[in-house]
Amino acid sequence: MAKAQSIPAGSSAGGPVAVAAESGVATRLSAAPSFDVADFPVPHGREEEWRFTPLERLNGLHDGTAAASGSMKVEVSAPEGVTMETVGRDDPRVGRAGKPVDRVAAQAFSAFEKATVVSVPKEAVLPEPLRFSLHGEGGVTYGHTIFEIGDFAEAILVLDHTGTTTRAANVEFHVGDGAKLTVVSVQDWDDDAVHCSQHNVLVGRDASYKSVVVTFGGDVVRLHPRVSYAGPGGEAELYGLYFTDNGQHQEHRLFVDHGAPNCRSNVAYKGALQGERAHAVWIGDVVIRAAATGTDTYELNRNLVLTDGARVDSVPNLEIETGEILGAGHASATGRFEDEQLFYLMSRGIPATEARRLVVRGFFAELVQQIGVPDLEERLIAKLEAELEASIA
Numbered sequence: 001m002a003k004a005q006s007i008p009a010g011s012s013a014g015g016p017v018a019v020a021a022e023s024g025v026a027t028r029l030s031a032a033p034s035f036d037v038a039d040f041p042v043p044h045g046r047e048e049e050w051r052f053t054p055l056e057r058l059n060g061l062h063d064g065t066a067a068a069s070g071s072m073k074v075e076v077s078a079p080e081g082v083t084m085e086t087v088g089r090d091d092p093r094v095g096r097a098g099k100p101v102d103r104v105a106a107q108a109f110s111a112f113e114k115a116t117v118v119s120v121p122k123e124a125v126l127p128e129p130l131r132f133s134l135h136g137e138g139g140v141t142y143g144h145t146i147f148e149i150g151d152f153a154e155a156i157l158v159l160d161h162t163g164t165t166t167r168a169a170n171v172e173f174h175v176g177d178g179a180k181l182t183v184v185s186v187q188d189w190d191d192d193a194v195h196c197s198q199h200n201v202l203v204g205r206d207a208s209y210k211s212v213v214v215t216f217g218g219d220v221v222r223l224h225p226r227v228s229y230a231g232p233g234g235e236a237e238l239y240g241l242y243f244t245d246n247g248q249h250q251e252h253r254l255f256v257d258h259g260a261p262n263c264r265s266n267v268a269y270k271g272a273l274q275g276e277r278a279h280a281v282w283i284g285d286v287v288i289r290a291a292a293t294g295t296d297t298y299e300l301n302r303n304l305v306l307t308d309g310a311r312v313d314s315v316p317n318l319e320i321e322t323g324e325i326l327g328a329g330h331a332s333a334t335g336r337f338e339d340e341q342l343f344y345l346m347s348r349g350i351p352a353t354e355a356r357r358l359v360v361r362g363f364f365a366e367l368v369q370q371i372g373v374p375d376l377e378e379r380l381i382a383k384l385e386a387e388l389e390a391s392i393a
Contacts, residue, residue, distance in 0.1 A: 032101075033101045034100065035099055035106065035109050035110075036106065036110075037110050040100075041103070042103065043055060043062055043102075049253075052279075053281075054249055054279075057194065057249065058104070059166040059194050061104050061107060061140075061196055062103055062104055062107075063103075066166060067140060068140050068141065069140045070137060070138045070140050070141050070165055071138075072134055072143065072165060074133070075131075077129075077130070077131040078118075079130065081120070082120055082121075082126070082130060083119045084117070086116055087115050088114060089115065089144075093117060093148065094144065094172075095109075096146075096174060097172040097174055097200035098172070098228065100170065101224070101226070104168050105224070108143070108169055108198075111142035111168070112144040115144040115146060117146045117148065119147075119150070120147075124155075128156075129156040129157065129158050129184075129373055130155055130156065130158070131157075132145075132157070132158065135162050136163035136167065137164075139166070141169075142167070142168055142169065144171075145169070145172070146171075146174065147171070148176075149173070149176055149181045151176035151177045152176070153179045155180075156182045156183075157181065158186070159186065160186045160188070161186060161187050161189055162188050162190075163189065163190060163193070164189065165189075165193055166193070167196070167197070168196045168197070169196075169198075171198070171200070172200045173199070173202070173209065174202050175204050175207045175234075176204045177204040177231065178204070178207055179208075181207075181209050181210070182209075182210045182212070182372060183209075183210070183211045183212070184372075184376060185199070186216075187213075187215040187216065187218055188214075188216050188383070189218035191217065191219060193218040193219060194219055195218050195223075196224075197222075199225040199226065201227045201236070202230050203227060203230060203235070205231030205232060206233035206234065207233075207234050209227065209236045209237070210238075210370070211239065212241075212367070212370050213239070213241075213242075213269075214240070214241055214242070215240070215241075215250050215252070216242070216383055218250070219249070221249070222251040222253070225238060225252075225253075225255070227255070228257040229258065229292075231260055234264075235263065235265070236263075237265075238254060238256070238266070238267045239267075239268050239370045240252055240271075241269070242270075243271070243272050243273075243274075243384065244275075244280045245387070246276060246278050247278070249280075249281075250271070250279070250280050253282075254269075254282075254285065255285045255286075255287075256287070256299075257287050259287075260291065261291060261292055261293045262294035263294075263295055264295070264297065265298075265299075266299075267286075267298070267301075268299075268301075268367065269282055269301045270301070270302045270303070270363060270367055272303070272360060273305050273310035274306040275307060276307070277309065278309075278311070279312075280303060280311075281314075282301045282303075282313070282314045283317075284315070284330065284332075285319070286299060286317070286330075288328060289322070291322075292321075293322055293325065294325065294326060295326065295328065296328075297318075297327070297328050298327065299316050300331050300332075303334040304335070312334045316332050317330075357388050361384070368381060
């Protein structure tokens with residue numbers, strides 16, 4: 001099934017901390033969620049969750065002045081058996097995976113008129129990826145999309161963002177018991193695009209969820225993936241790679257909420273930066289609640305600075321309520337090329353520029369392989385090579 005349509009605009013390391021918290025309420029690492037914009041004051045940049053974000057470049061998404069005025073062209077390629085429907089905000093599936101946790105996400109929820117629900121039937125194994133290509137055609141757009149993966153189903157989903165727009169959206173992933181879902185989200189926007197999106201994931205009992213976030217384009221990109229568990233035995237793998245150019249602001253804020261026993265999560269994000277005004281932000285928050293005995297979690301962020309003047313803010317955090325876990329840890333590192341690697345390659349006759357290219361390519365190779373979609377991997381490798389060519393030239 002292939003379908004194309006135009007959619008109107010309306011549519012540093014923190015240590016372990018022991019605290020008391022209950023699912024669905026604020027903790028040290030998570031704001032109180034709400035569908036109501038009024039529950040979130042207009043940010044001024046001094047708030048913890050906004051202190052790294054250039055608010056003046058959000059084009060009004062944060063203060064309610066960005067009225068829907070544009071359109072998003074959406075092309076869908078879905079295997080047989082996948083269904084799509086348009087529902088109102090009163091549909092019980094809307095918000096099931098989580099509520100907005102900041103004003104922009106709440107603004108997006110209040111602004112959409114109809115939500116799109118995409119369903120994969122129970123026990124279905126999709127023979128090819130389910131692809132959503134979203135191309136911005138200018139103006140301000142909002143959206144709300146829900147992906148429901150039935151019990152014991154298996155699917156790969158590709159979300160591909162291109163073009164230009166100022167966009168705020170909420171995306172939900174409901175992963176049924178025993179199901180397996182891989183999501184590849186590509187941000188390859190034009191240079192003037194602004195994209196803020198909250199991804200809410202609800203992982204069922206003994207289910208597996210893997211995401212690969214790839215961010216290259218856009219003036220400002222602020223993504224907020226959030227994972228919670230509906231039952232024991234769930235697994236979540238969150239991978240990401242980003243290449244931040246001069247003047248770009250790319251911000252990835254992850255939150256994994258372990259509220260069920262015997263669940264696992266693994267987070268690994270890597271980024272490269274070039275240019276005096278390149279700014280990358282990575283926030284990795286993990287909460288292990290009192291009921292989440294047997295939890296095994298780890299988060300990693302590494303950044304490679306290619307030129308002078310680039311800035312990285314990397315903050316991993318753990319909030320732990322029980323000592324009955326298998327393991328919990330985090331790591332963060334930011335640096336330049338390692339002289340030993342360059343010397344090793346150059347001593348074997350490889351020119352300096354090619355040696356630098358090989359080091360960066362190897363830095364990202366493990367994450368690119370996680371995508372699992374050959375044509376998309378080739379496209380992203382070509383994009384990475386183009387970025388490297390610009391930085392090394």
